[in-house]
Amino acid sequence: MEIKTVPSEPLKGRKIGFSDTGQTALGRLDPDTGDVVLWPIPGGQEPFALAFTPAGEIWFTDREADLLGLFRPETGEFLLWPVPLGAHPLFLAVGQDRAVGFTAKRGNYVARLAGSPLGAPQGPFAPESFVVTGYAGSQSGNQAELTIAYTYDGTAGVPIWPTVEVLREGRVLPGFSAPLAAIETAGSGKLHLLLTYQGIGL
Numbered sequence: 001m002e003i004k005t006v007p008s009e010p011l012k013g014r015k016i017g018f019s020d021t022g023q024t025a026l027g028r029l030d031p032d033t034g035d036v037v038l039w040p041i042p043g044g045q046e047p048f049a050l051a052f053t054p055a056g057e058i059w060f061t062d063r064e065a066d067l068l069g070l071f072r073p074e075t076g077e078f079l080l081w082p083v084p085l086g087a088h089p090l091f092l093a094v095g096q097d098r099a100v101g102f103t104a105k106r107g108n109y110v111a112r113l114a115g116s117p118l119g120a121p122q123g124p125f126a127p128e129s130f131v132v133t134g135y136a137g138s139q140s141g142n143q144a145e146l147t148i149a150y151t152y153d154g155t156a157g158v159p160i161w162p163t164v165e166v167l168r169e170g171r172v173l174p175g176f177s178a179p180l181a182a183i184e185t186a187g188s189g190k191l192h193l194l195l196t197y198q199g200i201g202l
Contacts, residue, residue, distance in 0.1 A: 017058055019047035023174045024198075026050075026058060026071055039071065042078055043163050045177045045196070049091045051100075059100060061089040065179060068092065068102060068113055081113055129155045130162065133188070142197040146178075147190055154186025164195055 016029040024044035028037045041047055046064035053059070058071045066087050070079040083089055088106035095101070100113040134149040146164065160183050166176045178195045 017050055017052065019050060019060060021046050021048075024062075024177055026060060028073065039073070039076065039078075040172075041069065041071075043067070043080065043161070043177065043179050044069075045179075045198070048089075051092050051094045053094060053098075059092055059094055061092050061102060063088045063090055063105070065177070068100065083111070087111075129153045130160070137195075144195045146193045146195055148193065149188070149190050150183075151188045152183055152186050162191060164193055166195075 014031070016031060018027045018029065019025075020027050020038060023038060023040065024047060025038040025040045026047060027039070029035070041060075041062065044062050044065055044067070046062060047069075048061045048063045051059040056073060058073065060069050060071065061067070062069060066083050066085055066089065068081045068083060068089060071077070083102075083104065084107060086106050087104035087109075089102045090105045092100060092102040101110065102113065103110055130150060130152045132148055132150050135146060137144050137146040139145075148162075148164075150162075152160070162181065162183065164176075164178045166173045175198050176195060177198065178193045181191045181193055183189065183191070
C-alpha cells in the first residue's frame, strides 16, 4: 500500500488566533517571530471558541460570562451580546449572511444571535464625565461584592458599561473578572458588581 502525504499550506505571513482562559483575553501569535499579542475582554470570564470573518474580525463565546462577542483587532473594539443566564455558550459559526449561530451547553439548545450589542460604539468619553464618589465592599473567599457610587454627566450617551480592574503598582493584575453593569441614565447612582478572582495566588 502506498501512502501519500499532502504538504500543508505554509503559515508564513499568517497569524494564529486563540483564546486565553487564564487571562480572559483573546490572543494572536505570529509564527514567524513568536510574538504574542493579548487583548483582555471587558467583563470576560472564560473565553472559549473562535470564528473568523473575511474582514479579520473575531467572533467568540465566553461560556462562564454567558456572552457572545465580536472583536475588531484593527481598532481594539469589543462588542458583547449577553445570552440567557446559565446558557454556557460553547461553539459558534458565522454564515455567509453574517448570521451567528451557537450552541448552549447548559441551556441544551442551538440558537441564532439577535439584538443589540452591549459594547456598541459610544461618543467621546472624557474622564471627568464619570466620577466615582464612593465605594464599599465585602469579601468571601475568591469573590468580593462591590457597591460603587458615581455621577455620570451623559456626554458619551447611554447606556454605558463600566467594569472594574484590580491594580498593583499601576499594573492590571490578571485573573480578576466582573460582569458588565449597565448605566441607563445620566445622573447619580450606584453600581453593584461581583468581582471574582480566578487566578492562583497574588
